[in-house]
Amino acid sequence: MPRLPAACTQLLGVRQPILGRWAACAAAAVVGLSAASCTEGDGAATATDATGGGGTSGGDTVAVDGATTGGSDVGAGGDSVTTVDTTAAEATGDAGGATDAGETPDQTSGATDGSTTNPDTAGDTTVKPDGGGSGDAVIAPDGTTSGGDNFKELLVKVLGPSGKDWIQSMGGNSQLSGVAYGAPEEISWSASNGKSGKITPTEKWKTSVIQLDKGDNHFTITAKKGNQVVTDTVHLTYNPVFAFEGAPDMSPNVLFVNENAKVVVHFSATAAIANGQDKPIIDASTIQLVEVDEQGKPIAGGYTANLKDSGQGGNCDDVSKDAVYSECANINAKEAKTKYFRVKAKVDVGEVYEAWSPVTVVDVVQRFDKPTCNAIVSLQGKVKGDYVTAVTGGADWKKAQADAIAALKADSSVADAGPANGNGYGVWIRYKTGQLGALNLAPADMRSSAGAVGPGAALPTFSVGTRRALALAPFQSEFSKLGGDEAEKLGNDLKAKQCPPYAVDAANNSQAFLRWYREMSSYGMVAISGHGEVLFGDMGADVYKSLGWEHQGAQEVVWSGEPVNCSALSGSTATCNQAGNGCPTGESCVKTSLQGGVCVDSTQADIMRGRAIIGDQTYGFVPAFLRHHHVQQFPQSIVYLGACRTMYNGSLATQLWGSGAAAVVGFSDYVASEYAAAQGGKFLDGLANGLSVNQALPTSTDDPKYGGRMRHIGIDEANLKNEALINPSWDSGNLTGWKPVGDGRVVSRLGVTIPVAGKYMGIISTGLGFTAQNGSLTQPFCIDKAQNEMCFFWKFYSEEFIEWCGSQFMDSFTATLKSDTASVKMVDVYIDSLCPYDCGEKSPCEPGSPTCKCGKDWKTLSPSDVNFDQGGVHMTPWQKTCVDVGALGLSGSGKKVDLTFFATDKGDSIFDTVILIDEVTIK
Structure with a gap:
């Protein structure tokens, strides 16, 4: 052509x-x-x-993104089956329902205040077996519970067969399971087909076996305590087989x-x-x-x-x-x-x-216009200034808070306002134009009152699913004077480690934009220091429903470092270029063509939907923010929320847990910055040094100044220890563990070609979709001293074959292993090296002769059943490459190694090249 x-x-x-x-x-x-x-x-x-x-039977359910035992999805792909426990319930006469026997989701631990009863099973032998805790409640990995109630407000959350809103089932029966905090007196379920049942009111609950109708089944779980009523809803679609x-x-x-x-x-x-x-x-x-x-x-x-x-x-x-x-x-x-x-x-x-x-x-x-934004910022600034003046002048803080709420309610732009829950310091505001605001009014040494913003695949050992780490320290300049910033320190510690090697993204002060919090599910370790509060607990049920909030009660709020900047609000949609650059700060590029795309202002949408909160200095977010943005599952991540009241009622932690996080750690109430830095620092240091969550938790005592303490939910054995290649052949169905640049993704097939083994394979290209010229997949890892050989399969497709053999158009593919001391190209091929010896009848020569321009790596080429945008694609067969890593001095070196698969386009980007990669092994 x-x-x-x-x-x-x-x-x-x-x-x-x-x-x-x-x-x-x-x-x-x-x-x-x-x-x-x-x-x-x-x-x-x-x-x-x-x-x-x-496999499935009539009593199996399939999560939308694949459920692990316990109901948390793993990776945004590869539907998996959760088997129904048919012995869980005792029948009752409730319209087809049953009373649950109180079993718990497997392999998860419930809420724990700094302690566990089981020794860790992740292989460590030099630490105290009880994790060092002295908290007031314990949920061991087998689901047993002891101690009293931990949480100060009623909350119920469905976690199994998935924590997602929409779940699929191939079988006609299912069970729901989850957690209920705040010591409910009653728990029940009801379905859209009129059936209902009772559940034993325990912290970790499970329904009886429920018969599904074909199509959509809508379930509501209701928890009651006195006059408190909370619900959670899940949609389960039954598509038979x-x-x-x-x-x-x-x-x-x-x-x-x-x-x-x-x-x-x-x-x-x-x-x-x-x-x-x-x-x-x-x-x-x-x-x-x-x-x-x-x-x-x-x-x-x-x-x-x-x-x-x-x-x-x-x-x-x-x-x-x-x-x-x-x-x-x-x-x-x-x-x-x-x-x-x-x-x-x-x-x-x-x-x-x-x-x-x-x-x-x-x-x-609707777009959030700048005049409205400026009016909100001005009002909140004035009210907070009056509060500070009053308290500084000797007024009681409770009276000053009440005066602030009265002043807000008197403003014509305000629909409602109220105090933070549980005798808390903060104030929340709901505006008639739909936005939500809040004032941080806690004492300056507490991790609730935001100060000025400074400048700008799971293993049996329960290791996190990717060695990407995120360290967010939005108030680092403040905390550095109050005992230090533990999130910043963890980021630096992980960056310095060779094995296991962590790729760390870090943002301090005003650079801790909301976009980082939207991307948390890409990371295996997330450490956040900052300020938190519990707000919006006194709004009506109709308001919660209009906002689309899952929990109809007080919301745990975390404050980012992103300053409230009305001038940054976009009045129209900007465009980005072919490379994905050109968007204003805080917006992200979505490619909609090869030439470029549009800039998406997610912050405006979050504000207008009540997911992001307008603070007096920075933006905050509520649990609905996590629910909306983390469609991709957390890869069994460990999440540390180093702020006040991030474990007050579990509204943040259960969203993270239901989205695939393995463990979540935070603080039950107000804590001093020095206390949080000390407790959080010990915990994060332990993780960085190879301990599990259970082992790393410090001996927990109440903050002597403000009374809060460290608390966690999730899998006690979760850890950061794995240093081997993660998700080596992409059989998780996604890129967990790998960093893509350009066009790097996962496919289950390409035409008639399927993976060499397993269900998925990696793919990189020079321009499929809206990518320009390069595609790569990279992962750092460490090679065990007993491992000497790395092998993988690859298959090369290109529109350059055969017509452009012998020309200047030289798309290429390399596979490289690189350490600080050694580097080897395991594969280094290009169009001419894979073309026939005569370059497609352009340069006749004797096969194998050094004078041949083409054919150095030729095996055979055949027409592909898949066409790209220009057609005329040829492909190589699957080829296996192995390299002796022991001979290169990479085995057991204690140094990280970067494995990179890279495709690039030389000459132009008109004709595309694709490389499939599969069955990456090291032994």
């Missing part, structure tokens, strides 16, 4: 990493359907997916009223591609995006679009036959609201029916 100028090439659709895997294959085998549908091959390597995300790989991905997911927006839609559906002679389970022609309401029901006249796996940029699809179905949705919303979307498709699992995916949320908001 002729080489076309870049201006003539089609635009390709950006795609997020494929986050799921067809789970119906194994289910089909269980019920006696064709087992051949589980086998895929391309002639070079075959694999049989005998597990396909987990089938589960989608997840919800549709829609980017950007923030839209503004009366503004045109191009939204890129991708949906992974491996089961829509036939395997050999078998008929695919999903009828690809029926895959359709549908706008629905909050309950998942189609909206009359709502948006719909057919999704296609065409490889055409016109419908935002980057590659044909990769089982990702796409569309460019053009949306102009006329009112501020939350929009809901899901995918429907016809499936054939012996029974033909219409199946529905989980739901994706898109925000539509």
Whole structure:
């Protein structure tokens, strides 16, 4: 084909990493359907997916993103099956319900104030077996409970089979499990089909086995204590013997009223591609995006679009036959609201029916105009100034707080205001224009009163799922004078470690933007020092519902370092360039074409939806912020919340736990900065030195000044010790453990080519989707002294073959191992080295002759069944490369090694190259 100028090439659709895997294959085998549908091959390597995300029976459930035991999802992909415990309940006469026997989710520990009863099982032998705690309640890993109530307010949260709002089930029976804090007197469940039941009111609860209706089942868990009533709702979709790989991905997911927006839609559906002679389970022609309401029901006249796996940029699809179905949705919303979307498709699992995916949320908001913002900032500044003047002049703080609330309520812009919960110092404000504000009024030495902002795959040992760490110290300049900043110190300590090697992102003071908190689920260790408060506990039920908050009570609030800056609020949507640069501070680039994309102002959406709080100096966030932004599961992370009252009622911690965090540590009430720095510093030092959460918890005593103490929930054995290669062959279904640059992602297949082993493989390219010229995947790790050989498989596709052999267009692929003292290129190939010896009949020569321009690494080339945007793709067979790492002096060196797979485009970016990588092993 002729080489076309870049201006003539089609635009390709950006795609997020494929986050799921067809789970119906194994289910089909269980019920006696064709087992051949589980086998895929391309002639070079075959694999049989005998597990396909987990076998199922009539009593199994499948989490949207894959559930571990205990209900927390692991990684945003690879649906897994949670088996129902059919011995949990004792029947009652409650309209089909039952009374629960009180079992607990497996392998999790409940709320603990600085202590546990079980010795750690992660392999350490030189520490105290009880973790050093002396707290007032204990939940051991086996779920046993002792001690009294820990939390000061009622809260209930569903954690199993998933902590997500929308869950899938392939079986007709299910169980729900979770936690209830605040010593509830009653817990019950009710379903949309009229059935209900009672649950034994324990801190860790589980329902009886519940029979599902086909389609959507909506469940409400209700906890009561006196006149307190709290609920949590979960939606469970029963698609018999089938589960989608997840919800549709829609980017950007923030839209503004009366503004045109191009939204890129991708949906992974491996089961829509036939395997050999078998008929695919999903009828690809029926895959359709549908706008629905909050309950998942189609909206009359709502948006719909057919999704296609065409490889055409016109419908935002980057590659044909990769089982990702796409569309460019053009949306102009006329009112501020939350929009809901899901995918429907016809499936054939012996029974033909219409199946529905989980739901994706898109925000539509009014822009937050600068005059309104300035008025709010001015009001809050004046009221706080009056409070400080009064207290400094000797007034009682409670009277000064009451005067501040009265002044706020007297302002015409304020709908309501009130004090912090539990005799707390702070004040909250709800404005008539929809925004939420707060004043930090606690004493200056406390981790509640924000001071001035300074300048700007899980192992049996329960190690975190990625060695990426995030250290946020938004008030470092203040804390450095009050005992130090433990989050900053942990970041520095982890950066200095060779083994295990941590890649640390850190932000101090005003650089601790909200965007870092939105990205926490990309990290295995998150350490946050800062200020916190408990607010908004006195708002009406209708207000909580309008805000979409899951917990209808007081909200734990954490303050970021991002200053409230009204002048930074965007009045229109900015654009970013091909490299993803050009967005204003605080906004992020979403690529919508090869040439560039749009800048998304998530902060405005968070403010207008009540997820971000306008403070008197910086922005804060409530649990709904975590619920909205952490669609991607935490990779069994450890999260430290080093601020006041971050474990007051569990509203923050349960959101993190339900989103995949392995353990969450915080403080039960107000604490002095010196106390928090000392207690938090000991805990984080222990983690950095190889201890588990249980072992690292310091002996817990109440803060002698303010009474708070350290508290944790989650898995006691969680730790940071793993130094081996994480997720080496991407069989988690995502990029956990790896850092992508450019186009680096995970796929389950590319046309007829499937992984050499397992269910997934890595892919890098020089320009698929909206990437320009490079793609790479990198991970630092350490090589054990007993390990001597590293091997992996790779397969090279390119549009440069064969026509452009012998030309200046030299796309290349390298695989490199690099330490401080050694570096080796395990693979170093390029177009000409993989072309035939005669460069495609351009330069005749004797095969193997040193005069041959091409063919140095030639095996064979064959036409691919997959076309990119220009067509004419050829591919190599799968090739295996091994290297002796022992001979390179890398084994047992105690030094980190960086493994990098890298593809780049030399000459131009018109014709694309793709490299598949799989079965990375080291032994």
